[in-house]
Amino acid sequence: MPTTDPVPPHVTNFIDGRWVDSSVVGESTDPATGKAIGTFADAQQEHVESAIDAARRAFATGAWGRDRTTRSAALSAFADRMFAHRDKLIALLSRENGKIHSEAELEVDLSISKIRYYAALALTESGRAAEVRAGLYSMTIRQPVGVAGVIAPWNSPVILSIRSFVPALAAGCAVVVKLPAQTALTNALIFEIIGEVSEIPAGIFNGFTESRGNGARLISQSPDIDVVSYTGSTTVGRKIMEQASATLKPVSLELGGKTPMIVFDDADLDAAVPVLTKAVTTFTGQFCMTGSRILAQRGIADELRTRMTEALKQVRVGPGDDLTSEMGPMIDRTNAARVDLLVEDAAKYATILVRGGVVTKGPLADGAFYRPSLVEVNELDTPIVQQEVFGPVATFEVFDDESDAILRANATEFGLAAGIWTRDVDRPLRVGRELEAGTVWFNTWAIVVDQFEEGGFKQSGIGRLNGERALEEFQEIKHLVHPAPRMNH
Numbered sequence: 001m002p003t004t005d006p007v008p009p010h011v012t013n014f015i016d017g018r019w020v021d022s023s024v025v026g027e028s029t030d031p032a033t034g035k036a037i038g039t040f041a042d043a044q045q046e047h048v049e050s051a052i053d054a055a056r057r058a059f060a061t062g063a064w065g066r067d068r069t070t071r072s073a074a075l076s077a078f079a080d081r082m083f084a085h086r087d088k089l090i091a092l093l094s095r096e097n098g099k100i101h102s103e104a105e106l107e108v109d110l111s112i113s114k115i116r117y118y119a120a121l122a123l124t125e126s127g128r129a130a131e132v133r134a135g136l137y138s139m140t141i142r143q144p145v146g147v148a149g150v151i152a153p154w155n156s157p158v159i160l161s162i163r164s165f166v167p168a169l170a171a172g173c174a175v176v177v178k179l180p181a182q183t184a185l186t187n188a189l190i191f192e193i194i195g196e197v198s199e200i201p202a203g204i205f206n207g208f209t210e211s212r213g214n215g216a217r218l219i220s221q222s223p224d225i226d227v228v229s230y231t232g233s234t235t236v237g238r239k240i241m242e243q244a245s246a247t248l249k250p251v252s253l254e255l256g257g258k259t260p261m262i263v264f265d266d267a268d269l270d271a272a273v274p275v276l277t278k279a280v281t282t283f284t285g286q287f288c289m290t291g292s293r294i295l296a297q298r299g300i301a302d303e304l305r306t307r308m309t310e311a312l313k314q315v316r317v318g319p320g321d322d323l324t325s326e327m328g329p330m331i332d333r334t335n336a337a338r339v340d341l342l343v344e345d346a347a348k349y350a351t352i353l354v355r356g357g358v359v360t361k362g363p364l365a366d367g368a369f370y371r372p373s374l375v376e377v378n379e380l381d382t383p384i385v386q387q388e389v390f391g392p393v394a395t396f397e398v399f400d401d402e403s404d405a406i407l408r409a410n411a412t413e414f415g416l417a418a419g420i421w422t423r424d425v426d427r428p429l430r431v432g433r434e435l436e437a438g439t440v441w442f443n444t445w446a447i448v449v450d451q452f453e454e455g456g457f458k459q460s461g462i463g464r465l466n467g468e469r470a471l472e473e474f475q476e477i478k479h480l481v482h483p484a485p486r487m488n489h
Contacts, residue, residue, distance in 0.1 A: 017202025
């Protein structure tokens with residue numbers, strides 16, 4: 001009997017508790033092969049407007065914003081459903097996004113723990129109360145802002161969307177979530193999991209996928225969206241802030257990064273080199289915290305240069321579902337070609353230590369595979385230092401002392417994260433205080449903790465996610481004043 005290939009899935013958008021199709025259909029591809037793996041309903045203006053209307057109505061007419069017990073129970077149920085779908089979500093994320101299996105596993109597991117944290121935090125309250133003078137009482141309470149618009153990117157669509165919309169839900173907001181076309185099937189699975197949580201009323205969560213930026217623009221400009229949380233590039237973040245300014249809505253932005261990894265002469269290179277290599281290649285360098293700048297103190301620069309050159313040459317590139325792969329494909333061939341042009345241009349003013357590049361031959365040639373590159377640079381005002389590459393490319397820079405390291409580390413417009421490698425117990429705090437970065441790691445990299453805030457200095461963002469501050473991004477503070485009645489004697 002002849003066999004037929006299974007029909008590729010077609011996924012739709014989740015609006016007002018219903019699945020909503022679109023007359024415009026997009027295609028999702030596997031970046032490891034370039035082949036289509038499904039289709040999606042590409043949201044249009046009417047779908048976005050419907051999502052915003054549903055969220056506004058659900059927030060205004062329901063009890064979600066006032067019932068923290070229900071919110072906590074709903075988020076706990078969401079975490080349980082995420083865990084039930086864990087293996088399916090990991091496999092789909094790896095295939096559609098290109099992550100190797102262990103990275104997809106990390107993203108999903110961190111997302112589940114984050115949901116549980118905010119389920120607990122939904123039950124907490126903080127404020128102040130005082131009798132400010134005889135007979136006059138004041139207190140502050142926190143209330144949900146209203147409707148939150150969340151715009152998340154394709155590089156880590158599960159955790160970067162959950163990192164915004166879950167604290168918004170915990171705070172009592174209704175949400176409208178815009179996710180990118182590159183991960184349409186993964187997006188729809190997140191929506192499906194949310195749809196299984198009966199404790200979340202229709203209209204409180206609305207999610208759609210689109211291939212263009214119209215939905216993001218509508219979210220930013222709509223007077224019915226009260227706050228915007230965006231994760232992505234600095235260039236787009238500026239546009240969102242400009243669009244949101246017309247209605248004076250607050251924005252929370254986590255934007256680009258150019259993470260300096262400062263390696264001092266006394267660093268343990270046996271420990272540092274494997275982590276520095278992962279810092280360049282994790283998520284194929286498509287990560288706002290990619291360790292894209294290796295700063296080596298002069299005394300160990302030669303040894304570190306040699307070790308990093310060899311380590312990056314040995315990285316095993318392959319499909320995400322191949323458990324021997326150490327780095328998967330980029331999101332698509334267009335981005336792989338873009339990164340390759342940046343390295344090619346850098347050859348005009350820098351020394352190419354490792355010339356990776358687009359894979360054009362062999363079994364990986366049909367995919368968006370790019371082998372990692374390492375570029376040694378002296379001047380700070382060069383494009384490869386100043387621009388976010390968003391691919392597996394690192395610069396190698398040599399510095400003399402602490403002040404030189406600090407000068408170099410702070411030389412870009414970005415300030416999301418940094419790393420310090422040293423055996424000196426005092427140096428990390430001394431140098432770390434001078435770095436213009438929202439997170440500084442000591443002898444490690446990319447440790448993110450649910451209970452502690454993360455975000456950027458300078459052009460890397462506004463506001464903070466994770467920790468208690470993330471909840472506050474979606475709340476207003478109200479001051480209640482109560483004069484006590486006079487007592488008759």
